[in-house]
Amino acid sequence: MNSLFVRKGDTVKMLSGKNKGKTGKVTMVNPEDSRIVVDGLNIITKHRKPRSQTDRGGIRKVAGSVDASNVQIVCPACSKTTRVGHMEFEGKKVRMCKKCFKSLDVKATDKKALKKAKKEVAESVEEAKEKKSARKPKAAKPVEETAKVEETVKEDEAIQE
Numbered sequence: 001m002n003s004l005f006v007r008k009g010d011t012v013k014m015l016s017g018k019n020k021g022k023t024g025k026v027t028m029v030n031p032e033d034s035r036i037v038v039d040g041l042n043i044i045t046k047h048r049k050p051r052s053q054t055d056r057g058g059i060r061k062v063a064g065s066v067d068a069s070n071v072q073i074v075c076p077a078c079s080k081t082t083r084v085g086h087m088e089f090e091g092k093k094v095r096m097c098k099k100c101f102k103s104l105d106v107k108a109t110d111k112k113a114l115k116k117a118k119k120e121v122a123e124s125v126e127e128a129k130e131k132k133s134a135r136k137p138k139a140a141k142p143v144e145e146t147a148k149v150e151e152t153v154k155e156d157e158a159i160q161e
């Protein structure tokens with residue numbers, strides 16, 4: 001089954017449509033067609049004909065669904081809209097805020113373990129950065145030049161002595 005980056009209970013911000021900029025809680029997620037229902041938003045009015053003698057029909061307001069790509073998650077920790085990353089937490093893959101690196105799934109009660117997971121994520125981010133800069137030959141050049149300058153300085157000193 002496909003899984004969406006949005007889960008029930010998440011707070012999301014609408015990126016498009018008439019509710020653009022508004023936030024709400026996700027009350028329903030349908031991974032099959034990538035549609036979600038946001039509480040209080042996208043209310044649609046349904047007109048219903050009476051279907052039996054006891055059914056009077058009428059106008060009903062129901063929550064409409066929106067495509068998940070129209071929303072962005074609001075991080076509960078830093079209150080920013082964020083893209084969703086992933087990290088390991090007690091052997092499980094949990095979602096993570098890409099802005100503050102806090103988990104979107106682990107509760108505040110798991111603070112200690114979360115801190116550990118956060119540290120690991122931060123370290124892996126640092127590692128990735130180091131790998132990136134190591135690949136760039138440009139980053140290595142200035143170091144060589146500095147070394148040469150130092151050598152020249154030493155030679156000058158030697159002459160002065």
Ligand SMILES: [Zn+2]
Binds near residue numbers: 077098100101
């Ligand atoms: Zn965050």
